[in-house]
Amino acid sequence: MADPSAVPAEPAERLGWTVPDSPLHPEAALTPSPPEPTSAVATTPAVTTAESATEIGTEIADQIAIEQAHVDAVYAELESASERAALVAADGMARGRTDRTGDIRDEEMSGLFERDALVFNAARRQAALDTQYEGLVFGRLDLAHPAPGATIDSDDHDWWRGLEREIRYIGRLGVRDGNYEPLVIDWRAPAASAFYRATPVQPHGVIRRRVLRSQGTTVVGIEDDLMVADAPDDLVVVGDGALLAALTRTRGARMRDIVATIQRHQDEAIRAPSRGVTEITGGPGTGKTVVALHRAAYLLYAERRRFEGGGILVVGPSTAYTAYIERVLPSLGEDSVTLRSLGDLVDAVSATRHDRPEVAAVKGSLRVRRLLERAARAAVPGGPQSFRAFVGGQAINLGAEALANVRGRALSKHRRNAAVDAARSHLAEAAWASHRVGLRADFMEAFETSMAVDEFMAAWWPQLDPREVLLWLADTDLAYRLGRGSLTDDESAAIAESMRDGLALGTWSVADVALIDDLAERLGPVRHDVGEERGFYEIDELDSLSANEFRELGQRSVAAPTDGPSRGLEPRDTLLRGVIGEPAEYAHVLVDEAQDLSPMQWRMLGRVAEWASWTVVGDAAQASWGDASEAARARDAAFGTSPRRHFHMDTNYRNAREIFDYARDVILPVMPTADIPNAVRETGIQPAERTFTDVVAAAREAVAELSIEVAGSIAVITPLRHADRLAGLDGTHDGRVQVIDPLSTKGLEYDATVVIDPDAIVSESPGGARVLYVVLTRAAHRMTVLRPD
Numbered sequence: 042m043a044d045p046s047a048v049p050a051e052p053a054e055r056l057g058w059t060v061p062d063s064p065l066h067p068e069a070a071l072t073p074s075p076p077e078p079t080s081a082v083a084t085t086p087a088v089t090t091a092e093s094a095t096e097i098g099t100e101i102a103d104q105i106a107i108e109q110a111h112v113d114a115v116y117a118e119l120e121s122a123s124e125r126a127a128l129v130a131a132d133g134m135a136r137g138r139t140d141r142t143g144d145i146r147d148e149e150m151s152g153l154f155e156r157d158a159l160v161f162n163a164a165r166r167q168a169a170l171d172t173q174y175e176g177l178v179f180g181r182l183d184l185a186h187p188a189p190g191a192t193i194d195s196d197d198h199d200w201w202r203g204l205e206r207e208i209r210y211i212g213r214l215g216v217r218d219g220n221y222e223p224l225v226i227d228w229r230a231p232a233a234s235a236f237y238r239a240t241p242v243q244p245h246g247v248i249r250r251r252v253l254r255s256q257g258t259t260v261v262g263i264e265d266d267l268m269v270a271d272a273p274d275d276l277v278v279v280g281d282g283a284l285l286a287a288l289t290r291t292r293g294a295r296m297r298d299i300v301a302t303i304q305r306h307q308d309e310a311i312r313a314p315s316r317g318v319t320e321i322t323g324g325p326g327t328g329k330t331v332v333a334l335h336r337a338a339y340l341l342y343a344e345r346r347r348f349e350g351g352g353i354l355v356v357g358p359s360t361a362y363t364a365y366i367e368r369v370l371p372s373l374g375e376d377s378v379t380l381r382s383l384g385d386l387v388d389a390v391s392a393t394r395h396d397r398p399e400v401a402a403v404k405g406s407l408r409v410r411r412l413l414e415r416a417a418r419a420a421v422p423g424g425p426q427s428f429r430a431f432v433g434g435q436a437i438n439l440g441a442e443a444l445a446n447v448r449g450r451a452l453s454k455h456r457r458n459a460a461v462d463a464a465r466s467h468l469a470e471a472a473w474a475s476h477r478v479g480l481r482a483d484f485m486e487a488f489e490t491s492m493a494v495d496e497f498m499a500a501w502w503p504q505l506d507p508r509e510v511l512l513w514l515a516d517t518d519l520a521y522r523l524g525r526g527s528l529t530d531d532e533s534a535a536i537a538e539s540m541r542d543g544l545a546l547g548t549w550s551v552a553d554v555a556l557i558d559d560l561a562e563r564l565g566p567v568r569h570d571v572g573e574e575r576g577f578y579e580i581d582e583l584d585s586l587s588a589n590e591f592r593e594l595g596q597r598s599v600a601a602p603t604d605g606p607s608r609g610l611e612p613r614d615t616l617l618r619g620v621i622g623e624p625a626e627y628a629h630v631l632v633d634e635a636q637d638l639s640p641m642q643w644r645m646l647g648r649v650a651e652w653a654s655w656t657v658v659g660d661a662a663q664a665s666w667g668d669a670s671e672a673a674r675a676r677d678a679a680f681g682t683s684p685r686r687h688f689h690m691d692t693n694y695r696n697a698r699e700i701f702d703y704a705r706d707v708i709l710p711v712m713p714t715a716d717i718p719n720a721v722r723e724t725g726i727q728p729a730e731r732t733f734t735d736v737v738a739a740a741r742e743a744v745a746e747l748s749i750e751v752a753g754s755i756a757v758i759t760p761l762r763h764a765d766r767l768a769g770l771d772g773t774h775d776g777r778v779q780v781i782d783p784l785s786t787k788g789l790e791y792d793a794t795v796v797i798d799p800d801a802i803v804s805e806s807p808g809g810a811r812v813l814y815v816v817l818t819r820a821a822h823r824m825t826v827l828r829p830d
């Protein structure tokens with residue numbers, strides 16, 4: 042699907058950037074001329090046109106002044122909109138305000154609901170304005186429209202001459218003036234799509250596309266792309282090309298939106314229909330993640346009712362990843378999306394620990410389901426083996442076999458936690474069948490009211506938390522018994538050992554979460570007394586909201602589960618704290634790094650996405666899951682029969698070409714078919730390769746050098762064997778340095794990286810060279826590789 046003409050022409054030659062192949066082609070690497078240390082700190086290429094620097098400076102200043110005038114008008118309109126929103130909110134608050142505490146009459150309730158809706162909507166609008174206020178207007182299109190019915194001849198380079206012209210501003214949200222005329226068009230609206238789709242080959246009516254760079258409410262830069270051979274006299278063209286400027290920028294600790302520089306092939310994936318499964322594949326750094334996130338924002342815009350009501354879930358590999366991407370959607374004005382890592386998908390469980398690869402492989406395989414199925418039906422360890430009691434004057438004695446029969450019958454129609462009544466009545470039948478003395482009805486009535494039966498049932502058929510059942514497997518003998526036939530004894534023993542580790546540490550592993558979810562489905566929700574439900578928010582709570590709280594209200598739904606402190610709790614209690622309810626269901630599920638999901642994790646996602654459409658992002662060459670075919674089967678089962686569409690991204694926007702070439706040379710010998718994208722940016726600086734005898738000294742020196750060369754984030758990526766010694770570097774250089782393990786870097790990006798001991802990274806990780814490939818593609822601008830001497 043990717044279109045080679047997708048990256049629009051940069052006016053590169055005009056500004057001294059040499060373009061080796063074609064000015065329109067993304068494969069044409071954009072090289073500063075002469076080569077200079079292009080990094081986050083060196084963003085402006087040399088200007089070598091005939092015009093003098095002063096002339097250009099004045100021209101840019103004039104153009105900025107023109108755009109600032111429009112931007113000022115937009116902000117003025119927003120101020121009045123903001124005042125109107127505050128008035129609506131105040132009106133809503135006044136309508137529901139009550140001095141009384143205590144009962145509220147029915148007829149007052151509908152007024153309160155109306156107030157809730159008013160206040161909530163006003164707060165949301167205010168929150169959206171707050172998050173998108175800065176840099177709200179980022180684009181301008183100068184268009185030429187043919188007369189109705191006329192068409193443009195694609196070979197005519199002067200197609201725009203004599204046509205009616207239009208100026209359209211594009212922004213993070215739509216704003217209209219008092220006459221309802223659009224001042225800014227939301228980037229997701231159909232009228233904005235030409236901003237992303239226009240190329241010189243297919244201009245879509247665009248003569249000039251202009252990207253505005255702002256600080257706060259002030260326009261500070263302009264980057265133009267011309268879609269025609271010669272600019273009309275009244276259209277000045279300035280800037281270095283928006284995409285290049287964006288790619289050369291400092292990255293920082295959080296991913297940013299790319300709303301001003303989305304490329305055409307990316308736009309196609311973003312605006313693809315919502316139904317079915319949209320797969321986005323491509324090599325490292327091709328924008329898969331950022332495109333998928335913009336797609337989520339687009340879907341919410343295009344079908345707000347469906348997706349906001351049903352919810353959008355974004356799933357990533359780790360909490361480091363969710364922290365890295367968490368700002369993108371709010372910056373696009375969307376705060377109703379749920380972000381979860383694979384370890385956070387089940388309520389009340391938050392896992393970040395990873396099992397040893399061989400244990401994770403067993404827990405992730407569908408073969409483990411047989412063991413879980415048996416565990417969900419097994420007798421409670423330590424529970425009663427037989428039932429002896431006097432009921433209605435009769436001595437009842439049912440042995441283990443009879444109890445197993447009763448259990449089987451009760452579970453044939455109900456999930457275990459919902460089967461307690463059925464179990465009791467089957468038990469009564471079995472007890473009656475073993476005696477048959479007196480009248481059946483009298484016996485049944487006595488059985489129903491017997492306290493001895495109550496006590497037995499409490500011990501024999503308690504409500505079971507799935508986590509508790511998983512912990513039963515810490516008993517190796519039980520794990521052997523339940524695993525027989527589907528797992529080897531060694532595999533069952535490995536699971537048992539990992540459960541004992543969990544009990545000692547008080548933490549679940551990421552792979553455990555899918556097992557808990559599977560058991561939760563089998564057991565059904567734990568029945569517990571439901572407390573009085575709180576309303577959407579309490580009335581007195583609402584009446585006393587401060588201005589800040591009012592704003593927060595609009596942002597409430599972003600809250601994600603946290604792995605809170607467990608001080609004072611025994612490890613076992615920590616593992617079992619909180620309540621697991623029915624899983625939420627979503628209208629759209631977006632999965633990143635999908636190539637690494639285990640079959641059990643696909644099953645878990647399939648449950649929350651039973652009625653959902655999907656966006657699935659992945660790059661097979663980065664996979665660290667062993668049995669790809671089993672994962673593919675589980676994935677197909679999760680998708681069901683939904684139609685699929687596929688987008689392939691083949692331009693690497695992250696890595697300087699020199700860095701990416703280094704990574705490519707690592708992966709190609711082990712994976713000749715790896716998906717290798719084209720890196721579009723050259724710096725002229727090769728990755729540095731050094732040897733070390735003292736890893737700490739070498740890493741410290743490399744970091745110090747990089748901290749001068751780049752302005753933003755630096756990662757020290759180390760295999761486990763050096764991790765402890767290097768931990769002291771974490772947080773140095775004003776917090777810019779992060780020490781991180783190879784697997785956790787998935788999906789992340791830094792301005793510079795120091796890669797420690799690549800051979801050890803390969804030998805220590807189950808994914809081998811593929812994990813090293815991930816590691817070597819994390820740096821945008823600079824990379825230093827350190828090997829032991």
Ligand SMILES: Nc1ncnc2c1ncn2[C@@H]1O[C@H](COP(=O)(O)OP(=O)(O)OP(=O)(O)O)[C@@H](O)[C@H]1O
Binds near residue numbers: 307818
């Ligand atoms: N059109 C664009 N304009 C500006 N920056 C872009 C554009 N497309 C992608 N990028 C940037 O390229 C970098 C890589 O993007 P992203 O992390 O989404 O790639 P990816 O394919 O998910 O990478 P990986 O699979 O290696 O984690 C990010 O910094 C992103 O902002």
